[in-house]
Amino acid sequence: MALIELTVDLVVKGGLVALPNGLTEASIVVDGGKVQGVVKSGEPRADRVLDASGMLVLPGMVDMHVHLRDPGFPEREDFESGTRAAAAGGVTTVLDMPNTVPATVTLEAFQEKLEIAQRKSHVDFGFIGGAGEVPPENLEQLTKAGATAFKSFLIARFKELAASDYTLLRHMHQLGGLGRPLLVHAENGNLVEMFMEEAKAAGRVDPLAHCEFRPPICEEEAT
Numbered sequence: 001m002a003l004i005e006l007t008v009d010l011v012v013k014g015g016l017v018a019l020p021n022g023l024t025e026a027s028i029v030v031d032g033g034k035v036q037g038v039v040k041s042g043e044p045r046a047d048r049v050l051d052a053s054g055m056l057v058l059p060g061m062v063d064m065h066v067h068l069r070d071p072g073f074p075e076r077e078d079f080e081s082g083t084r085a086a087a088a089g090g091v092t093t094v095l096d097m098p099n100t101v102p103a104t105v106t107l108e109a110f111q112e113k114l115e116i117a118q119r120k121s122h123v124d125f126g127f128i129g130g131a132g133e134v135p136p137e138n139l140e141q142l143t144k145a146g147a148t149a150f151k152s153f154l155i156a157r158f159k160e161l162a163a164s165d166y167t168l169l170r171h172m173h174q175l176g177g178l179g180r181p182l183l184v185h186a187e188n189g190n191l192v193e194m195f196m197e198e199a200k201a202a203g204r205v206d207p208l209a210h211c212e213f214r215p216p217i218c219e220e221e222a223t
């Protein structure tokens with residue numbers, strides 16, 4: 001059945017739509033929560049019509065790396081405030097990192113974060129699971145629960161998220177079979193701790209010190 005013969009949920013009408021070949025004045029047809037088509041004329045009937053005349057209509061952006069600190073430190077950022085800011089900036093999907101409290105390394109922690117996100121989030125979301133010194137069954141359970149990817153850290157102070165070289169190799173083999181990528185926070189932990197002590201000794205607590213006392217050698221050595 002042609003789109004024009006249907007009644008759909010939403011038509012975003014008459015905007016300048018960003019397509020692979022450039023900007024085109026067109027209407028976007030949405031039904032069942034999905035874009036069903038982009039038409040230049042002959043829009044179907046719709047329960048809701050948004051007039052986008054004279055406006056740019058762009059795909060929503062995906063932020064692959066956010067720290068919403070929820071649960072654990074919601075006073076810094078939480079799913080409500082962080083995703084509200086994301087929506088205001090045109091970001092419609094966020095992937096939250098695992099270094100919350102508790103860290104997202106168990107099924108229970110994943111489900112706790114999921115309940116919070118479902119209640120607070122203004123945009124679509126996904127979770128990066130933690131892959132520190134955890135048993136293989138944790139990665140399998142988190143994958144089945146919906147973890148998009150996993151992340152390991154090379155800095156010991158991240159505790160449940162820190163992984164040895166052997167553990168990284170084991171995780172890579174397992175996650176390859178599960179079809180999930182492994183992300184690595186690649187900084188040499190010993191060097192980072194040493195430079196942080198130097199910063200404290202120098203009385204540096206300003207934001208710029210975070211960059212100055214984490215020189216490129218920390219990352220270069222780790223990679």
